[in-house]
Amino acid sequence: MVAVIEVQELTKKYGDIEAVKGISFHVQEGEVFGFLGPNGAGKTTTISILCTLLSPTSGYAKVNGYDVVRQKDEVRQAIGLVFQDPSLDERLTAWENLMFHALAYRVPKGERERRIREVLDMVELAGRAEDLVETFSGGMKRRLEIARGLLHYPRVLFLDEPTLGLDPQTRNSIWEYILHLKKEEGITIFMTTHYMDEAENCDRIAIIDYGKIVALDTPEGLKAMVGGDVVRLVTEDDRKAEEILRESYGVKMIRDRDCLCFEVDRAENFIPKLIREFPLRIDSISMHRPTLEDVFLKLTGHEIRPQAPDEMDNLRSFVRAHSRKKR
Amino acid sequence: MLEEVRKGSVERFLVGTYIVWLRDVKRFWRDTMRRIGAFVQPLIYLFLLGTGLQSAFKVFGAGETKYITFMYPGILAMTVLFTSMFSSISIIWDREFGFLKEMTVAPIPRSSIAMGKILGGATTALLQGVIFLFFMPLAGISYSLYRVLMALLVMAILSLTLTSLGVLIASRMRSMEGFPILMNFILMPMFFLSGAMFPLQGLPGWMEFLTKINPMSYGVDAMRTVVLRGLVLTPSDPLVNLPPELLEKLVSSGVQLPHSAQLKVSLYPLHLDLLVVLGVGLFLFLLSSLMFGRQD
Numbered sequence: 001m002v003a004v005i006e007v008q009e010l011t012k013k014y015g016d017i018e019a020v021k022g023i024s025f026h027v028q029e030g031e032v033f034g035f036l037g038p039n040g041a042g043k044t045t046t047i048s049i050l051c052t053l054l055s056p057t058s059g060y061a062k063v064n065g066y067d068v069v070r071q072k073d074e075v076r077q078a079i080g081l082v083f084q085d086p087s088l089d090e091r092l093t094a095w096e097n098l099m100f101h102a103l104a105y106r107v108p109k110g111e112r113e114r115r116i117r118e119v120l121d122m123v124e125l126a127g128r129a130e131d132l133v134e135t136f137s138g139g140m141k142r143r144l145e146i147a148r149g150l151l152h153y154p155r156v157l158f159l160d161e162p163t164l165g166l167d168p169q170t171r172n173s174i175w176e177y178i179l180h181l182k183k184e185e186g187i188t189i190f191m192t193t194h195y196m197d198e199a200e201n202c203d204r205i206a207i208i209d210y211g212k213i214v215a216l217d218t219p220e221g222l223k224a225m226v227g228g229d230v231v232r233l234v235t236e237d238d239r240k241a242e243e244i245l246r247e248s249y250g251v252k253m254i255r256d257r258d259c260l261c262f263e264v265d266r267a268e269n270f271i272p273k274l275i276r277e278f279p280l281r282i283d284s285i286s287m288h289r290p291t292l293e294d295v296f297l298k299l300t301g302h303e304i305r306p307q308a309p310d311e312m313d314n315l316r317s318f319v320r321a322h323s324r325k326k327r
Numbered sequence: 328m329l330e331e332v333r334k335g336s337v338e339r340f341l342v343g344t345y346i347v348w349l350r351d352v353k354r355f356w357r358d359t360m361r362r363i364g365a366f367v368q369p370l371i372y373l374f375l376l377g378t379g380l381q382s383a384f385k386v387f388g389a390g391e392t393k394y395i396t397f398m399y400p401g402i403l404a405m406t407v408l409f410t411s412m413f414s415s416i417s418i419i420w421d422r423e424f425g426f427l428k429e430m431t432v433a434p435i436p437r438s439s440i441a442m443g444k445i446l447g448g449a450t451t452a453l454l455q456g457v458i459f460l461f462f463m464p465l466a467g468i469s470y471s472l473y474r475v476l477m478a479l480l481v482m483a484i485l486s487l488t489l490t491s492l493g494v495l496i497a498s499r500m501r502s503m504e505g506f507p508i509l510m511n512f513i514l515m516p517m518f519f520l521s522g523a524m525f526p527l528q529g530l531p532g533w534m535e536f537l538t539k540i541n542p543m544s545y546g547v548d549a550m551r552t553v554v555l556r557g558l559v560l561t562p563s564d565p566l567v568n569l570p571p572e573l574l575e576k577l578v579s580s581g582v583q584l585p586h587s588a589q590l591k592v593s594l595y596p597l598h599l600d601l602l603v604v605l606g607v608g609l610f611l612f613l614l615s616s617l618m619f620g621r622q623d
Binding site for chain 1: 338339342343346350353354356358424425426428429430431432433434435496
C-alpha cells in the first residue's frame with residue numbers, strides 16, 4: 001500500500017495557542033480516513049494545512065507525494081475539497097459553478113462538459129443544472145459541492161464535516177455517495193467529523209483531542225480497547241457506589257461526570273448478580289456494546305460534545321439559512 | 328524544466344484572471360437592479376445638479392456659462408470612480424459567502440484573483456461609462472470620433488486604477504458593514520477634490536495642494552481635456568449688465584470693461600494626466616496582488 005498523505009510532527013500555533021501539537025500519521029491509498037474529535041480539537045486546522053490554506057508552524061505534510069508548503073499548486077491539483085461552510089456562488093447556476101471549477105483546475109477542453117454531466121448524474125442533480133444555486137436546499141448544495149470536489153478527478157477528497165447541519169436523511173444519502181466513491185473510484189477520502197455514528201463508516205479513525213492524536217485504529221480496534229460491555233449505573237450515592245464497585249467487583253471504571261460507567265465482560269450475567277448483592281439503592285441500570293463514544297470517553301475523560309451540540313448545529317444551520325436570505 | 332514551470336504559471340495566471348473576470352461580469356449582467364442603477368444615477372447627477380448649478384452661476388454673474396457642458400466630463404469620471412471603487416465589495420461578499428475559498432484553493436495564483444477582480448470591476452465601470460456617453464449631446468457636446476475614442480481610453484485607464492484601489496482596500500477588510508463607511512471616507516474627498524463638480528480655479532492654497540495630490544484630479548482633467556476639446560465654455564462678454572446700445576458706445580469710446588473669468592477646460596497637459604493615473608494604477612495593482620497573496 002502507498003501512503004497518499006504523510007504527516008510528520010505537525011504543529012500549528014496561533015500566537016500562544018497551540019491548535020495542533022505535533023501530530024503524525026499516514027493515510028493509505030483508497031482508504032476512508034476519519035478525524036474524530038470535538039469542535040476546537042484541531043481538525044479543521046489540520047485539514048487546512050493539508051489543503052495548503054494554512055502553513056504549519058513546524059513539521060511537514062505531504063499529499064500525493066507533494067509538500068504542502070513548497071508545492072502548493074501540485075497539491076491543489078491533486079485534491080478535492082468540501083468545506084465545512086458553503087463555498088458555492090449562489091448567483092450562478094450549478095452548471096456555471098462546475099464550469100468555473102473545471103477551468104480553474106484546467107480540465108481539458110473536450111472533457112469538461114462530459115465530466116460536469118457525469119458528476120451531476122452521480123449526485124442526482126442533472127435535472128437542476130441550469131438552476132441558480134440559491135434555489136437549492138442545504139442537502140442539494142452539499143451534494144453539488146461534493147460533485148465539484150470530484151470534477152478534476154482528485155486523488156484525495158477532503159471532507160470537512162460534510163454532513164454538518166443536515167437532516168438525518170440527507171446525511172445518509174451523502175454517506176452513500178462517499179462509500180460509493182471509495183468502492184467505484186478507489187479515491188482516498190480524508191474526513192473530519194464529530195458524529196460518532198458517522199465515524200463508524202471509516203476504515204480507520206484518528207481520535208483527536210486538544211490538538212493531539214490520542215488513538216488511531218479501525219473502528220473495531222478502537223472499540224476493542226474498551227473491551228467487554230459498558231454498564232451505566234445510577235444509584236442513591238454514586239461516589240460510594242464507585243468505591244464498592246472498585247473494591248468488591250474489580251471492574252474498570254470509565255470516567256464520566258454525570259453517571260457511573262464501567263466495563264465488564266458478559267454484562268448480561270453481571271447485572272442480575274449486581275442487583276441481588278448491591279448494598280445501595282439502584283435507581284437505574286443499563287448496558288450496551290461499546291461504541292466510539294465510550295472509546296472517546298475512556299481515552300479523554302470527557303464526552304465528545306460537551307455543550308448541547310445538536311442545538312449548536314441547529315443554530316448554525318439556522319444562521320446560514322438566514323444569512324442566505326438576507327442577501 | 329524552468330521554462331516549463333514559467334509557461335505553466337503564465338497559463339495559470341491567465342486562466343485564473345479570465346474565470347474570475349467572467350464570473351463577475353456574469354453576476355453584474357444578471358443583476359437587473361444594478362443595470363438600471365448604472366443608467367439612472369449619472370443622469371440624476373447631470374441634470375438635477377448640473378441644471379441647478381448652471382442656474383446658480385447665471386444668477387451670480389457668470390453669464391451664459393455652459394455649466395452642464397463643463398460638468399459632463401466630471402460626471403463621466405465620477406461614474407467610473409463610484410462603480411470602480413464599489414465593485415470591489417464583491418470580494419467581501421465572496422469572503423462572507425465562502426466563494427473566495429473556492430478561488431484561493433484552486434491551482435491559480437492569488438495575483439490572478441486580484442487581476443480578475445480588477446478587470447471585472449473595470450469592465451462594469453467602463454460599461455456604465457459607455458451608457459453615459461449616449462447622453463453627450465444632451466449636455467451640448469456633439470459627437471466626434473476623437474471625443475468618443477479618447478473618452479473610452481481615459482475611462483479604461485481610470486477604471487483600472489480605481490478598481491485597483493478598491494481591491495486593495497477590500498483585500499484587507501473583513502466587515503461588510505465597515506466597507507461602505509471606509510469607502511465614503513476615501514471616495515468623497517477624492518470626488519470633491521477632483522474638479523468633477525466645480526472648477527479647480529482660484530481655490531485657497533491648502534485646497535489647491537490637496538487637489539494636486541489627488542490622482543482623481545488628473546483623471547477628471549484628462550477627461551475634460553479630451554471631451555471638451557475645441558469648445559468654449561465661457562462667452563467672453565463683459566460682466567456688467569448694461570443695455571447693448573450703451574455697452575457698444577462705451578466699448579467704442581475705449582473704456583476697459585471687466586470681463587468674466589474664463590472657465591478652463593484643461594489644467595495640465597494630457598500626457599501628464601495619463602502618466603499620473605497610469606503610474607498610480609500600476610503601483611496600486613502591484614500592492615493589491617501582494618496583499619491578496621498574503622492572506623490566509
